[in-house]
Amino acid sequence: xxxxxxxxxxxxxxxxxxxxxxxxxxxxxxxxxxxxxxxxxxxxxxxxxxxxxxxxxxxxxxxxxxxxxxxxxxxxxxxxxxxxxxxxxxxxxxxxxxxxxxxxxxxxxxxxxxxxxxxxxxxxxxxxxxxxxxxxxxxxxxxxxxxxxxxxxxxxxxxxxxxxxxxxxxxxxxxxxxxxxxxxxxxxxxxxxxxxxxxxxxxxxxxxxxxxxxxxxxxxxxxxxxxxxxxxxxxxxxxxxxxxxxxxxxxxxxxxxxxxxxxxxxxxxxxxxxxxxxxxxxxxxxxxxxxxxxxxxxxxxxxxxxxxxxxxxxxxxxxxxxxxxxxxxxxxxxxxxxxxxxxxxxxxxxxxxxxxxxxxxxxxxxxxxxxxxxxxxxxxxxxxxxxxxxxxxxxxxxxxxxxxxxxxxxxxxxxxxxxxxxxxxxxxxxxxxxxxxxxxxxxxxxxxxxxxxxxxxxxxxxxxx
Numbered sequence: 001x002x003x004x005x006x007x008x009x010x011x012x013x014x015x016x017x018x019x020x021x022x023x024x025x026x027x028x029x030x031x032x033x034x035x036x037x038x039x040x041x042x043x044x045x046x047x048x049x050x051x052x053x054x055x056x057x058x059x060x061x062x063x064x065x066x067x068x069x070x071x072x073x074x075x076x077x078x079x080x081x082x083x084x085x086x087x088x089x090x091x092x093x094x095x096x097x098x099x100x101x102x103x104x105x106x107x108x109x110x111x112x113x114x115x116x117x118x119x120x121x122x123x124x125x126x127x128x129x130x131x132x133x134x135x136x137x138x139x140x141x142x143x144x145x146x147x148x149x150x151x152x153x154x155x156x157x158x159x160x161x162x163x164x165x166x167x168x169x170x171x172x173x174x175x176x177x178x179x180x181x182x183x184x185x186x187x188x189x190x191x192x193x194x195x196x197x198x199x200x201x202x203x204x205x206x207x208x209x210x211x212x213x214x215x216x217x218x219x220x221x222x223x224x225x226x227x228x229x230x231x232x233x234x235x236x237x238x239x240x241x242x243x244x245x246x247x248x249x250x251x252x253x254x255x256x257x258x259x260x261x262x263x264x265x266x267x268x269x270x271x272x273x274x275x276x277x278x279x280x281x282x283x284x285x286x287x288x289x290x291x292x293x294x295x296x297x298x299x300x301x302x303x304x305x306x307x308x309x310x311x312x313x314x315x316x317x318x319x320x321x322x323x324x325x326x327x328x329x330x331x332x333x334x335x336x337x338x339x340x341x342x343x344x345x346x347x348x349x350x351x352x353x354x355x356x357x358x359x360x361x362x363x364x365x366x367x368x369x370x371x372x373x374x375x376x377x378x379x380x381x382x383x384x385x386x387x388x389x390x391x392x393x394x395x396x397x398x399x400x401x402x403x404x405x406x407x408x409x410x411x412x413x414x415x416x417x418x419x420x421x422x423x424x425x426x427x428x429x430x431x432x433x434x435x436x437x438x439x440x441x442x443x444x445x446x447x448x449x450x451x452x453x454x455x456x457x458x459x460x461x462x463x464x465x
Contacts, residue, residue, distance in 0.1 A: 002031045002100055004124075005062065006109040006117055008039045008077075010052050011288050011307075014193060015133050016108060017058045018185040019158050025108070025130075033098065034062040037077045037116045038069050041225060047286045054287055057196040058189070066098065068116055077116040082123055090123045110134050112154065112171070113144040121150045131171060133159040133181065135307035138168040139377055140341030141385040146174070160186060162310045163345060165369035169381045173388045187315055194291045201295050204283050209252055213299035216250035217318075218242065219289050219306045220257040228331055228339075235268050237324045240355065241302045242272055242280075244323060247357030250299060252279045256289045258306075293318050302353055304328060305339065305346040321353035322346050326410065335416050336384040344380050344411055348373060363407060375399045376408060383416050400424050 003025060007013045013034075019025060025032075040046040049055060050065050059065070068077055071094075082090050095101065105127040109117035112131045121129055131154055137143075138159040151174035159168050161180045168178045194201075209215060218241045223229040229237065238255070245253055255269060273280035283292065289308040293301065293316045301312045304324045312318040325347035332340050349369075351359040364372045379399045382392035399408070400423040409424065418425030 001104045003106045004033050004035055006035045007049050008037045010049050012110050013049050013058050014189050017061055018189045019181045020061055022182045022185040032062045034065045036067050039078045043069055052286050053200050054193040054197040057192040081115050081119045087122055113142050129154045131157045136342035136345055137338055138170045141169050141381040142171055143338040194294050197287050200285050204285055205281055212297040215252045215296055215298040216245035216300040217254045217298040219303040219308050221304055222258045235266050238269050239272050241323045243355050244353040246276045246278045254281050256283045305343045320350055321359055322350045323353050335413055386420050
């Protein structure tokens with residue numbers, strides 16, 4: 001058997017390396033191929049995983065490395081999928097090109113609901129598939145319906161235990177079991193990567209303070225590139241993080257842009273740091289934020305909803321705070337946007353950093369993950385993909401009846417609750433009121449009307465009318 005590992009980020013390569021070291025991919029005598037995919041908006045302008053700093057610490061785990069972008073050039077990995085009639089031809093071509101012969105293939109992929117993972121699964125239509133952690137998105141529902149047959153190929157989902165006590169929702173509709181990657185394996189691999197890139201870290205951050213607690217780390221994201229925020233709004237979000245960190249007493253601030261973000265430096269951020277009398281260090285090396293946490297051990301890590309906020313606190317004990325997560329709950333569109341679960345988890349469980357440097361208490365503490373966060377995430381997951389997860393409806397109704405009038409209301413849209421006939425929508429006894437909430441031509445309105453009419457019939461039977 002040949003195992004093909006599809007990786008698009010260094011963090012993903014670290015994750016599967018940890019699982020390999022823990023023996024979760026069987027004995028090391030199997031042929032293992034790393035297939036690198038660069039899914040950046042402009043792949044030619046960004047560094048692919050196998051050429052990134054720190055990858056040398058991972059490379060020995062694979063027998064060979066291939067670059068998916070070269071295989072399908074000039075097409076983009078995130079936008080190309082094979083036509084159904086071309087799939088058998090493409091499989092024969094790749095088997096010959098990669099020397100696979102007729103031997104069985106196991107695919108190890110991330111983000112199975114979108115290309116390039118979905119494209120590879122369609123080409124190797126009879127391969128067993130392991131889906132590995134997609135960060136906090138693992139706790140959300142599968143973002144899109146999978147093409148026919150792929151769900152039966154998936155044998156397991158490997159994930160980091162980022163939120164102990166919370167079970168992943170990903171691929172549950174296909175009955176895929178979830179397995180946890182051991183924490184100690186993940187830390188060990190991170191330590192090896194950190195040692196490999198130590199010279200780069202020293203070059204990027206010369207003369208660090210003797211006390212790492214004086215340092216704050218800001219992790220940026222690519223919200224403007226995803227059209228969630230405008231470039232100016234994203235700059236303002238970073239400014240808020242900077243002001244809060246400096247007001248809290250951190251005189252040195254590291255700014256780590258997202259690897260997929262455009263290669264630009266915020267001049268406004270630099271000017272604001274100068275005005276506040278703080279030292280700003282922009283980290284442009286494509287290395288994970290976790291390596292900085294392991295090296296510097298900053299006194300605070302700040303972001304919007306990045307997975308690194310959780311990994312920093314979980315694996316290195318670095319205090320984490322969020323800025324802008326509450327506002328982003330309203331900006332994400334459509335409601336089933338795959339970032340909604342990460343935003344929900346961060347907003348609910350991390351303190352918010354204010355402009356004056358104070359931190360709010362998290363709404364859901366670590367002692368209430370199973371009792372409060374788990375039903376909240378399940379309810380949001382149902383609202384995102386009700387047709388795929390109908391078994392969550394009872395949980396959603398119960399949660400909304402208990403919490404619909406409090407803070408939990410911010411995680412839901414009234415139109416979505418109305419369309420699904422859930423507590424918190426418009427008056428359920430008058431379906432015509434839906435005209436004020438949903439357009440007449442909306443399929444969600446038609447579905448909501450049918451649900452409410454069925455509810456009225458059931459009420460009538462129960463009352464004997």
